[in-house]
Amino acid sequence: MQYFPIFLDTTDLNCLVVGAGEVAARKVELLLKTSASITVVAPIVCDTVQAFAKEGKIKLINRAYGEADLSNQQMVFVATDNSELNTLIHDQARAQKILVNVVDNTPLCQFITPSIVDRAPITIAISSGGVAPVLLRYLRQKLESVIPHNVGLLGQFSNKFRGSVKRRFKSVTERRYFWEDVLEGDIAESVLQGNAQVAQQKFLTKLNATDTAKTRGEVYLVGAGPGDPDLLTFKALRLMQKADLVVYDRLVSPEILELVRRDAEKIYVGKAKSKHSVPQNEINDLLVKKALAGNRVVRLKGGDPFIFGRGGEELETLVEHGVRFQVVPGITAANGAASYAGIPLTHRDHAKSVVFATGHLQDNSINLNWQGLAQPDQTIVFYMGLTGLAIICEQLVKHGLANTTPIAMVQSATTTHQKVITGTFKDIQQKAEDAGIKPPALIIVGSVVSLHKKLNWRSDS
Ligand code: SAH
Numbered sequence: 341m342q343y344f345p346i347f348l349d350t351t352d353l354n355c356l357v358v359g360a361g362e363v364a365a366r367k368v369e370l371l372l373k374t375s376a377s378i379t380v381v382a383p384i385v386c387d388t389v390q391a392f393a394k395e396g397k398i399k400l401i402n403r404a405y406g407e408a409d410l411s412n413q414q415m416v417f418v419a420t421d422n423s424e425l426n427t428l429i430h431d432q433a434r435a436q437k438i439l440v441n442v443v444d445n446t447p448l449c450q451f452i453t454p455s456i457v458d459r460a461p462i463t464i465a466i467s468s469g470g471v472a473p474v475l476l477r478y479l480r481q482k483l484e485s486v487i488p489h490n491v492g493l494l495g496q497f498s499n500k501f502r503g504s505v506k507r508r509f510k511s512v513t514e515r516r517y518f519w520e521d522v523l524e525g526d527i528a529e530s531v532l533q534g535n536a537q538v539a540q541q542k543f544l545t546k547l548n549a550t551d552t553a554k555t556r557g558e559v560y561l562v563g564a565g566p567g568d569p570d571l572l573t574f575k576a577l578r579l580m581q582k583a584d585l586v587v588y589d590r591l592v593s594p595e596i597l598e599l600v601r602r603d604a605e606k607i608y609v610g611k612a613k614s615k616h617s618v619p620q621n622e623i624n625d626l627l628v629k630k631a632l633a634g635n636r637v638v639r640l641k642g643g644d645p646f647i648f649g650r651g652g653e654e655l656e657t658l659v660e661h662g663v664r665f666q667v668v669p670g671i672t673a674a675n676g677a678a679s680y681a682g683i684p685l686t687h688r689d690h691a692k693s694v695v696f697a698t699g700h701l702q703d704n705s706i707n708l709n710w711q712g713l714a715q716p717d718q719t720i721v722f723y724m725g726l727t728g729l730a731i732i733c734e735q736l737v738k739h740g741l742a743n744t745t746p747i748a749m750v751q752s753a754t755t756t757h758q759k760v761i762t763g764t765f766k767d768i769q770q771k772a773e774d775a776g777i778k779p780p781a782l783i784i785v786g787s788v789v790s791l792h793k794k795l796n797w798r799s800d801s
Contacts, residue, residue: 342469343451343452343467343469345454345465347463347465350374350375353374353375353377353415354377354379354412354413354415355371355377355378355414355415355417356379356380356381356409356410356413356415356416356417357371357378357380357381357416357417358380358381358382358405358409358416358417358418358419358420358429359382359418359419359420360380360381360382360384360385360400361382361384361386361419361420361421362386362388363419363444364380364386364389364417364419364443365386365389365392367443367453368392368398369388370453371417372392372397376415377399378399379398379399379400379401379409379413380392380393380398380399380400380401381401381404381405381409382401382402382404382420383402383403383404385400385402405420405425405429407432410432410433410436410438414438415438415439415440415441416429416433416438416439416440416441417441417443418441418442418443418448419442419443423445426442426448427442427448430442430448439451441453446470449470452467452469452470454466455467455477455480457480457483457484457487459487459489459490459491459492459495460492461492461495461496461499462487462491462492462494464483464487466480466483488532490534491532493532493534493536494523494528494531497531497536497539498523501547505518505519505547513584513634518546518547520582521546522543522546526542527539527542527543527546530542557630557632557633557634557635557636558631558636558637558663558664558665558666559627559631559638559639559654559658559663559664559665559666560579560583560636560637560639560665560666560667560668561639561641561645561651561654561655561665561666561667562576562579562638562639562640562641562670563576563641563643563644563645563649563669563670563671563672564576564588564591564592564640564641564642565596565642565643565671565676565754566642566643566671566672566673566675566676566677566754566755567593567595567596567642567676567753567754567755568680568755569593569595569596569598569599571671571754572596572670573668573669573670575668576668577599579636579638579666579668580599580601580638580640581599581600582601582636583601583604583636583637583638584604584605584635584636584637585604585605585630585635585637585638586604586607586637586638586639587609587623587626587627587630588606588607588608588609588639588641589608589640589641589642590610590617590642591610591641591643591780592610592641592642593755596640597640600638600640604638609622609623609626620650620653620654623654624654624657624658625657627639627654627657627658628657628658628663631658631663631664632661639651642670642673642780643670643671643673643676644669644670644671645667645668645670646667647674647696647723648696648698648723648724651667673723673780674694674696674721674782676753676754677721677750677753677754677782677784678721679754680753680754680798681750681758681760681784681792681796682791682792682794682795682798683784683789683791683792683795684788684791684795685721685784685788686788687788687791690717690719690786690787690788690790690791691717691718691787691788692717692718693715693717693718693719695712695718695720695721696721696723697720697721697722697723698722698723698724698725699722699723699725699726699728699729699731699732699783700723700724700725700728701727701731704731706735708735710735710736710739711740713736714735714736714739714740714741717787718786719784719785719786719788720784720785721782721783721784721785722783722784722785723782725783726749726772726778726783729768729769729772729783730769732783732785733747733768733769736765736785737765741765742765743764743765743766744764744765744766745764745765745785745786746762746764746785746786746788746789746790747762747763747764747768747783747784747785748760748761748762748783748784748789748792749761749762749768749777749782749783749784750781750784751777751778751779751780751781752781753780758798759775759777760792760796761775761777
């Protein structure tokens with residue numbers, strides 16, 4: 341992050357604008373929304389800036405800039421059409437440790453002004469660091485469309501009752517739960533509709549109710565999908581943003597973890613290099629302990645929690661201890677890989693059934709019903725099958741599948757690192773080795789794999 345976002349209190353801020361053309365006028369307009377004292381210095385002054393001066397909104401010095409103009413200023417915007425002068429002012433300001441912005445000249449900006457969604461007291465500022473203005477405008481439009489127009493009213497409402505909520509609830513967590521309830525429910529709705537009086541009545545009733553402070557520990561078992569954050573469900577995202585604590589493992593991508601509430605404690609229980617993962621019973625106990633202590637715990641798992649995710653075992657322990665829970669399904673790796681590699685798992689001309697199997701090696705063998713798997717017209721997806729690839733190929737051929745059966749391997753499906761290779765039982769091991777296929781990888785076996793060539797819609801594989 342090259343630019344650090346902050347919101348400045350402008351109450352005692354002195355700000356100088358050098359130049360008084362239309363570009364400078366736009367900066368002055370922006371500054372006029374704040375409480376900063378604004379001085380403009382320029383020999384030629386456009387009508388807009390003249391008008392501001394006449395109305396007493398700014399101090400106008402109608403002459404060329406001199407270094408002495410910087411004295412007592414904390415911030416300066418430079419907007420003259422003379423690039424040498426702009427550079428000089430920039431250098432002088434930097435030397436005096438005054439924050440400087442040369443308009444439309446990012447290299448000469450110590451700070452940049454973000455794109456703003458203004459719903460005072462709520463202000464949303466976004467920036468692309470000056471590199472992608474069109475993308476920024478697009479994102480801002482999106483924000484404008486999802487944030488209620490009068491969210492500012494909600495801000496004022498919250499401010500009005502902050503003190504009483506603080507007095508009513510001692511702990512930060514209790515206060516957060518209370519506010520979340522208010523903001524997600526009909527009280528907020530009434531505020532947004534402009535029904536301040538109704539909202540206030542409901543609010544005070546809720547505030548004075550006796551049971552609001554009850555402990556609400558709960559576990560959300562959430563499927564995080566195969567990697568691409570866009571494949572999260574809305575519900576997963578909502579609960580991730582409510583969490584006090586997140587327990588996650590190796591398959592959860594960093595991009596997805598970014599979406600968890602920032603203040604939530606994050607506990608990693610996956611395998612680190614050359615280390616064992618936290619034993620399952622310890623994870624189960626951790627979930628119980630944290631939930632009983634009143635936390636909202638998100639147990640975040642790659643893919644779907646009920647498909648080779650041991651989610652069931654964790655829930656059984658929760659039931660034993662009377663801990664409440666919810667389960668949120670995720671897109672399992674097989675679905676993600678199939679979609680992003682253009683390999684339909686069923687197809688009327690190729691496969692009438694699909695089986696998800698584990699290719700996990702135990703004592704150098706894989707204990708599966710090979711006869712049941714090696715069926716014509718069936719797609720088989722192997723999870724955890726990378727090290728067992730040779731055995732998988734051998735067993736399927738031994739149980740009747742042709743040596744020429746198409747087979748695909750999809751590494752890091754749905755992420756930007758996705759890699760897809762295809763072959764047959766004869767050559768896939770060599771191809772996987774040549775391509776350096778690494779975990780996490782999925783193996784797809786069956787005639788549907790032949791469709792990859794035609795249906796592959798991602799240019800990266
Ligand atoms: N619950 C998970 C599966 C966990 S088992 C789910 O529903 O997807 C772990 C195995 O899943 C890995 O060994 C690998 O075979 C597969 N896997 C998980 N994410 C993957 C990904 N992004 N690409 C390819 N395979 C993946």
